[in-house]
Structures are given as structure tokens and as C-alpha cells.
Amino acid sequence: MKEKRQYNRVTIPIPVRLETITLDRKEVLDLETRDISASGTFLPTLTSFPEGTRFILDFTLPSYSLEEFKDIKSLKGFTGNMVRSTPYGLAIQFDKECQIENLKAL
Numbered sequence: 290m291k292e293k294r295q296y297n298r299v300t301i302p303i304p305v306r307l308e309t310i311t312l313d314r315k316e317v318l319d320l321e322t323r324d325i326s327a328s329g330t331f332l333p334t335l336t337s338f339p340e341g342t343r344f345i346l347d348f349t350l351p352s353y354s355l356e357e358f359k360d361i362k363s364l365k366g367f368t369g370n371m372v373r374s375t376p377y378g379l380a381i382q383f384d385k386e387c388q389i390e391n392l393k394a395l
Contacts, residue, residue, distance in 0.1 A: 298324040303348050303364075307332065307381075310343035310368070322348075323378065329369065333378040342371045344381060 302321040309316045316336075323331045330346075348364035373380040 296327040298326045300324045303350065305330070305332065305349070306347040308345045308347075309338070310345060329372070329380060329382040331378055331380050335376075337374050338371055338379065340371060340374065344369055344371065346381065346383075 300323065302323070303325060305320055305322060307318045307320055318334060318336060320332045320334055323333050325331075346364075346367040346369065348367070350364065367383055369381045369383040371379050372382045
């Protein structure tokens with residue numbers, strides 16, 4: 290089956306604080322990425338959310354230098370929505386203005 294993804298994924302655990310953007314309830318989770326690309330990420334978690342749930346994501350880059358992120362100053366305040374949920378986690382697609390430009394070339 291042909292890969293449908295527009296951008297390659299980097300398999301790396303990056304700590305991320307995930308906050309729901311809803312009027313009725315605020316939920317904050319501290320997770321780690323399973324993989325990340327220029328357009329989104331997959332986050333292992335047992336917590337489920339309805340499809341389309343909006344999130345703010347604040348990534349914390351590891352202390353060691355990563356070539357993929359060398360020009361990135363901050364990965365705070367990313368926004369996106371959940372596009373898929375599995376028993377193992379959820380996939381979040383970043384809003385276009387939040388895409389990680391450095392990862393597009395990989």
C-alpha cells in the first residue's frame with residue numbers, strides 16, 4: 290500500500306504538554322511523542338477525546354541537540370486538532386501556521 294503522508298515522520302520521544310481547547314472542560318496531559326512530522330504528531334495515551342477536539346501543544350526539546358530542530362527557537366503554543374484515535378493513542382494534525390518547517394525536508 291502506498292504511503293499517503295505528505296511529510297516523513299521522525300520517531301523520537303519529545304515531551305509535550307497537551308491542553309484541550311474547549312469551553313466546557315479544560316484537560317491538561319503531560320505526554321511524549323511517538324513520532325512527529327512537519328504536519329502533526331502521534332501521542333501514546335490511554336485518554337480518549339472526540340474526533341476534532343482542538344488542542345494547544347507545548348513541546349520541550351531535549352537538552353541534547355537534534356539536527357532536525359537546530360533552527361527552531363520554540364515549540365510552544367502549537368495548535369491542532371485530533372484526526373484519529375486508537376486504543377494506543379491519538380494523532381494530532383497541526384494547524385497550517387504551526388507546521389514545523391525544519392521537518393518538511395526530511
